[in-house]
Amino acid sequence: MDSLTQIVLGAAVGEAVLGRKVGNRAMLWGGICGTLPDLDVFANTVSDPMSALAYHRAFTHSLAFAVLIAPAVGLAIHRFYGGREGPIKSRWIWPALLLEFFVVLLVGSYLMPIEIYNIPQIVTVITLVFASIFLGVGGIRWLRGFPDKTPNTGWLGWTLLAFGAIVTHPLLDCFTAYGTQIFQPLAKSRVAWNTISVADPLYTIPFLVLLLWARSQVRGSVKRAWVNRAGLIVSSIYLALTVVNYFNVEDVLHRTLAADGIEAEATIIGPTILNNVLWSGTAKDANKDLYYFSQYSLFDEERRFEPWTEIEGHHDWIAPYANDRDLRIIRWFTKDYYNVIPTDTAAYLQVADLRYGLIAEDPNDPASYIFAWQVDTTVHPVRAWQRSAGPDEDVDMGDLFGRLWERAKGR
Structure with a gap:
């Protein structure tokens, strides 16, 4: 789901696990750990579009990633606040933890059953962003003069917090139509239960309000715990209702x-x-x-x-290239719910994802689809990239949401 929702969920999980012991630090690091899986978006900066598409919600959103990374993250947070527990006693603990993060991500990425280009570069960028999070939080503490005297807790407690916040991220994503590769690297299938939109204010807003209310209460108080728990319960009930609707x-x-x-x-x-x-x-x-x-x-x-x-598939138009790497990724991503239509450029075809339907009435209009790719058939293997609307194809979002609202009110 959207980043705000994942931060709120991670913060609430962090508070539930360690709020009584470490106060606001639990929400802070719960929110941070809740966004760690989405660091895979930085694949866009160093790799091709189709690799980035396949890499998103892949190994970083897997159960394996949560299990293997949580102890390292928990130990890092424990040491960040001056703790001395844990399996690594060396003065080189920070380089060692970064190396572990890098190696786990590198090996997991290479074990993915989908061909990804520039894996070392992707893993390096994600590791650097991970390190910058600690540098950023440390810089803020330094500017504030290290005012927070909240007691630290053991590294196992921080590990439990990290695991809870990380693993609930892909679990929530499983309920969306986009889905997530939660069983990577053992399987390439994406788990998508399709019960909730990737952004749903009725899930997020009450959850956020209750989290902020809990944040305003005294650390360790019964009321704070109950308000935070209420946020988790209310959001879970709404999620269960989306399953009933499905x-x-x-x-x-x-x-x-x-x-x-x-x-x-x-x-x-x-x-x-x-x-x-x-x-x-x-x-x-x-x-x-x-x-x-x-x-x-x-x-x-x-x-x-x-x-x-009725939407014509025209799959025969790309049949000669169907096993080219970029098209294999598109077919895998769309679960074979796609159609092919011509574009204004003779050398290009458009392949559109049909799982999300149309945003206009004409299925032959390239601008009628939410997710679409242009495919260059003049090169072999073919190249594909996500389609961007041109100046004559700008979507009137106000009109689009207006039509959705009118249709949602029912016939």
Whole structure:
């Protein structure tokens, strides 16, 4: 999900684990650890677009990463506040911890079953950003004259905090339509339960308000613990309700397809952005290279997806290049829910992700898709990169959200 949500979740987990012992430090480092998996976005700075796409929400979002990195992070935080516990007693503890972080990330990245370019550069950049976090927090403490006299805790306690904050990040991402590669490097499949949007204010805002309220209470007080716990409970209840909505909407989709005589090989549903009321549904025809797209609101009077928009797949247009590395990544990322359409440039084709539906009515318009890539077929293997809207294709976001709002209110 979005970075703010992950920070709030990590901070709340940190407070639940160590708030009574270390006060506001628990929220601080919980929030930081909760964002560590997303350091993989820095792959964009040193690698090609398709490597960055495959690397995001991959090994850094895995259970293996959480298990292997949490002890190093916990020991680093413990030593940061003057602790002397832990398995490493050497004066070179900081270089040793950075080296461990680098090696774990490097080995895990090379074990990924998807071909990634420039792995050493990616791992180096992420390690440097990780080190800069400690430098930044240390610099702030130095400027403040090290005023915080809160007692430290053992490295095992910090390790538990780090693990809890890191592992809940990919677990939450599993509920989104984007999904996460939580079982890397053992499997390349992305776990995506499709129950919540990647940004949902009804999940985040109450959670944030309760976290800030807890932050204002006295360290170690019963009220602080209860308010923080309330944030975790309220957000979890909402997440559970999104699961209920998912199964309800999935049933509506299957009944609609049966009523309309559409034989589907596979289907996928997911909530539209910023809400859990309006859902998109895409069905892959069992007999033709054709997809059906529609939407359903929980406020619709009739329990059915309508109307259907037919989208031609045109998979044969890229069949000669389907096993080229960039297209393999796109096909893996989209789970084969994609279509191919021409662009204004004769040498390029556009491949669009159909899992998120359309943002305009014309399926033949390249600007109608949320996620799309341009593919250069003049080079072999082909090259692909995420499509950027041109000056004549700027999306009116106000109009887009206005149409989503009107549709969400139901028919």
